[in-house]
Amino acid sequence: MRALIAGNWKMHGLAASRGEISALVAKMKAAAPTDCDVLICPPATLVAAFAAEFSGGPIQFGGQDCHGEPSGAHTGDISAEMFADASAAFVIVGHSERRANHNESDAEVRGKAEAVLRAGLTPIICVGESEAERKAGKALDIVGGQLEQSLPETSEDFVIAYEPVWAIGTGLTPTLADIAEMHAFIRAKTREDVRILYGGSVKPGNAEDILAIDNVNGALVGGASLKADDFYKIVMAAGGKQ
Numbered sequence: 001m002r003a004l005i006a007g008n009w010k011m012h013g014l015a016a017s018r019g020e021i022s023a024l025v026a027k028m029k030a031a032a033p034t035d036c037d038v039l040i041c042p043p044a045t046l047v048a049a050f051a052a053e054f055s056g057g058p059i060q061f062g063g064q065d066c067h068g069e070p071s072g073a074h075t076g077d078i079s080a081e082m083f084a085d086a087s088a089a090f091v092i093v094g095h096s097e098r099r100a101n102h103n104e105s106d107a108e109v110r111g112k113a114e115a116v117l118r119a120g121l122t123p124i125i126c127v128g129e130s131e132a133e134r135k136a137g138k139a140l141d142i143v144g145g146q147l148e149q150s151l152p153e154t155s156e157d158f159v160i161a162y163e164p165v166w167a168i169g170t171g172l173t174p175t176l177a178d179i180a181e182m183h184a185f186i187r188a189k190t191r192e193d194v195r196i197l198y199g200g201s202v203k204p205g206n207a208e209d210i211l212a213i214d215n216v217n218g219a220l221v222g223g224a225s226l227k228a229d230d231f232y233k234i235v236m237a238a239g240g241k242q
């Protein structure tokens with residue numbers, strides 16, 4: 001299975017941030033793993049311009065969220081079809097910041113994942129437990145419930161990202177054993193050909209250890225995806241990962 005290293009820029013980045021993409025492209029053209037897909041999900045305003053400027057590869061672009069409907073009276077929302085029109089390849093759905101800040105339910109996340117597939121793109125569906133849920137020993141139950149209710153019922157290609165909420169942007173990560181346990185649990189609930197990414201404080205210093213874990217097929221990277229140098233190191237850590 002090809003690894004996927006995905007960068008989630010969140011609400012960071014302006015047109016001038018093309019410099020980071022261009023630096024990353026230059027580094028990857030000099031040396032990059034051949035068995036790894038690399039994706040950047042910048043703010044929606046930048047997807048079309050980046051996809052057009054860097055269309056020769058080796059980086060793909062994606063959205064961070066979409067509406068479930070193809071079009072309609074939904075001021076401020078963006079549909080999966082619009083991301084397809086902007087030459088995106090993937091759309092992240094159900095990120096914990098969307099679930100928390102916009103009250104997105106599992107059912108809504110499933111609707112968005114199905115919308116991404118309908119538009120011909122690949123959804124990256126995020127799941128993960130809170131700190132209180134982990135401390136209460138409920139992490140597997142919570143993630144199991146999210147998977148049951150937010151994965152699309154399809155044989156099409158989708159990606160799952162396990163992102164413990166308490167590890168996002170905090171510098172904290174679960175132990176390697178805890179990541180291994182959760183990814184094996186997720187694997188048992190999905191198909192063999194579905195890529196399962198780990199996300200939450202992935203950095204150049206921990207990427208190699210995390211990516212070496214069984215059933216970790218890549219990473220979803222927030223803060224460390226904003227700088228070409230850091231993100232490139234994480235991409236290189238995925239080299240040789242099957």
Ligand code: PGA
Binds near residue numbers: 171199202222223224
């Ligand atoms: P982080 O964010 O790498 O900054 O922890 C990960 C994410 O939210 O996808």
